[in-house]
Amino acid sequence: MVKIVEQSIETSELIDSVVSPGAGGIDIFLGTTRNTSKGKDVLTLYYEAYVPMALKLMGEIEREVRERWKISAITIIHRIGEVPVTEASVGIAVAAPHRKEAFEACRYAIDELKRRVPIWKKEVYKDGAVWVENAEALMKDGGSGEGKRN
Amino acid sequence: MRLFASAKEVAKLSETKVELPIASRAGVVLDHLSDSYPAMTKLRPFIRLAVNEAYVDSDFTLHDGDEVAVLPPVSGG
Numbered sequence: 001m002v003k004i005v006e007q008s009i010e011t012s013e014l015i016d017s018v019v020s021p022g023a024g025g026i027d028i029f030l031g032t033t034r035n036t037s038k039g040k041d042v043l044t045l046y047y048e049a050y051v052p053m054a055l056k057l058m059g060e061i062e063r064e065v066r067e068r069w070k071i072s073a074i075t076i077i078h079r080i081g082e083v084p085v086t087e088a089s090v091g092i093a094v095a096a097p098h099r100k101e102a103f104e105a106c107r108y109a110i111d112e113l114k115r116r117v118p119i120w121k122k123e124v125y126k127d128g129a130v131w132v133e134n135a136e137a138l139m140k141d142g143g144s145g146e147g148k149r150n
Numbered sequence: 151m152r153l154f155a156s157a158k159e160v161a162k163l164s165e166t167k168v169e170l171p172i173a174s175r176a177g178v179v180l181d182h183l184s185d186s187y188p189a190m191t192k193l194r195p196f197i198r199l200a201v202n203e204a205y206v207d208s209d210f211t212l213h214d215g216d217e218v219a220v221l222p223p224v225s226g227g
Binding site for chain 2: 031047048049050052053054056078089090110113114115116117118119120121122131132133134137138
């Protein structure tokens with residue numbers, strides 16, 4: 001399941017969404033707003049998305065994960081709008097029969113999300129604000145949409 | 151055409167309709183933007199384009215009614 005929300009990401013709901021009898025483990029990744037960036041104090045973050053395309057590409061990542069690893073369930077949620085310090089902007093949960101697949105699939109999902117899904121964050125400082133660019137997105141094959149890097 | 155994040159701020163525009171010759175390439179949209187907003191020139195090498203919600207190269211051929219999106223480097227997560 002993939003979702004874009006404007007409210008807090010509830011970790012209990014995230015976990016509940018992937019619970020399955022065939023799973024031997026659930027791996028969770030939460031990306032949270034940090035109060036510093038490159039030596040500057042960050043007051044808060046704002047996220048913007050090209051929502052329909054972002055959902056398509058998140059769905060594409062979900063399909064790739066299911067093709068590559070034997071998993072029971074996966075949920076990818078991204079929050080947009082303001083995400084204050086300490087709160088989660090992204091949550092990924094993967095349930096799998098064995099932990100190796102859960103860890104690997106979860107890592108793949110967050111790495112690919114950061115590389116190609118059309119979502120942007122703006123860091124707000126005391127003295128201004130800047131749109132951030134993910135290092136992964138600036139690579140030559142960034143966002144080719146095929147997950148070719150493996 | 152839709153613009154996002156830094157591209158939207160530079161052009162002070164989130165959505166607009168553009169008339170183009172038949173079979174124009176998607177990259178023409180960036181020519182238009184750079185002409186209208188000189189500040190866009192700096193951003194241009196980093197922009198990726200999408201047509202109808204899928205990434206395309208700048209030589210992609212446009213059709214009537216296509217939605218072109220101007221996407222700065224992403225920073226989700």
